[in-house]
Amino acid sequence: MAKSFDIFAASEKIMRMDDATWTRHANPWSVYSRMTAMPLLTLAVLSRVWIGWWALAAFALVVLCIWWNPRAFTAPSHTNHWAAHGVFGERVFLNRRSVPIPDHHAAWAYGLTWVSASGVLPWLFGLWAINLWAAALGMVLIVGGKIWFVDRMAWLYQDMKDTNPAYSDWQRV
Structure with missing residues (x-):
């Protein structure tokens, strides 16, 4: 049986994320500065x-x-914050085929990805037509969906951190 396309894994591969990069990305400076991308x-x-x-x-x-953003900052001295838990949750979500996650977390992740994706067309139209309202609407959907996604990933991490020793090892107090 052929594997289905996983946009999340493809994104991780394009960004060339490895363990060291994920650890550095857990720095809140990395997470919050990334929100300026769109x-x-x-x-x-x-x-x-x-x-x-x-x-x-x-x-x-x-x-x-x-x-460069996930590589630009040092690993955080502690990870007891929302930004790190959101990053850890993304890693848990990416590992969902090996360590299954609760269905409600997967449903929210996919749903919020669709929210973000729904902003792409108005954003592209706004860029093409120099329509600031359309571009802004697209950005609100893309960024808003992504921030909500990260929040849900923080929740996922909280629910899953004790199910796998690797997950709890990411935490630095």
């Missing part, structure tokens, strides 16, 4: 109005920063 991408694309083809350089710089 506004910065939007600004980079819209900057074509002001700087023409140089907008491609701005866009490339933002994409590079998105990739």
Whole structure:
């Protein structure tokens, strides 16, 4: 039986996330600064109005920063905070085929991914047509869905941290 496509695993692979990178990404500076990605991408694309083809350089710089972000910060001295638990929950979710997670957590993760995905079309239209309202609506759905997703992942981690020794080992007090 063929495996179905897993957008979450594909994203992890594209970002080249390994254990060390995940550990560094648990730094709250990494999590909170990452929330600027969509506004910065939007600004980079819209900057074509002001700087023409140089907008491609701005866009490339933002994409590079998105990739670099989880590597940019040191591992946190402690992980007793929402940001780290959200990151740990994402790792638990990515491992769901090996260590099953409760159905309600999976349903929320998929549902919130659809919320974020629903923002892509208005965001792209807004960028193409220079329609700030459409771009803003898209960003609200994309970023809002992602932040809610991270919150649900923090909850998932709280529910799963004692089910697997590796999960509890991520915690630093």
